[in-house]
Amino acid sequence: MAWTVSSSSFHLLLPSLFPLLHKPNLPPSFFSIPSTPRLSPPLTLPFQPSSSFPNHICSAAEYKFPDPIPEFAVAETEKFRAHLLQKLSKKDIYGDSVQEVVGICTEIFNTFMHTEYGGPGTLLVVPFIDMSDTINERGLPGGPQAARAAVKWAQDHVDKDWNQWTGDDGT
Numbered sequence: 001m002a003w004t005v006s007s008s009s010f011h012l013l014l015p016s017l018f019p020l021l022h023k024p025n026l027p028p029s030f031f032s033i034p035s036t037p038r039l040s041p042p043l044t045l046p047f048q049p050s051s052s053f054p055n056h057i058c059s060a061a062e063y064k065f066p067d068p069i070p071e072f073a074v075a076e077t078e079k080f081r082a083h084l085l086q087k088l089s090k091k092d093i094y095g096d097s098v099q100e101v102v103g104i105c106t107e108i109f110n111t112f113m114h115t116e117y118g119g120p121g122t123l124l125v126v127p128f129i130d131m132s133d134t135i136n137e138r139g140l141p142g143g144p145q146a147a148r149a150a151v152k153w154a155q156d157h158v159d160k161d162w163n164q165w166t167g168d169d170g171t
Helices: 007-021 053-062 070-089 092-115 126-137 143-166
Strands: none
Touching (some): 070 092, 070 143, 092 143, 126 143
């Protein structure tokens, strides 16, 4: 059975709903629309935007990040793998699974570096969430800890290494 409500029947429903909304401790005038609208004072800005302001928005929107550099991705992935293997090998929670956990993290990091990372401003959190989720889904120990170690290393090194690789001073 389909329900349809025309505008005329909708208005007929409103009065029947009103008693359900009316609270005895509120005056009926609470629900009525005031006869004279209240106007707020005009909004004033503490500054006047300059004529160059729109240009800043446009120039930021037009910036294109560089494409990933495959050679950089390979080199950075090797550094990442070496660091993570050293860091996670010190923790007892991984036991015999340390190589598999490092392998998962390295594969995800490598894919990200080859397809997404294009310099400072493009280091995303998604690959590190994927690391934790994949480790957990495979029933391996320490997914959150491995992802934390991975993201910490990436935050400390990837952008700096990119700047050294490309000869950019980071400004």
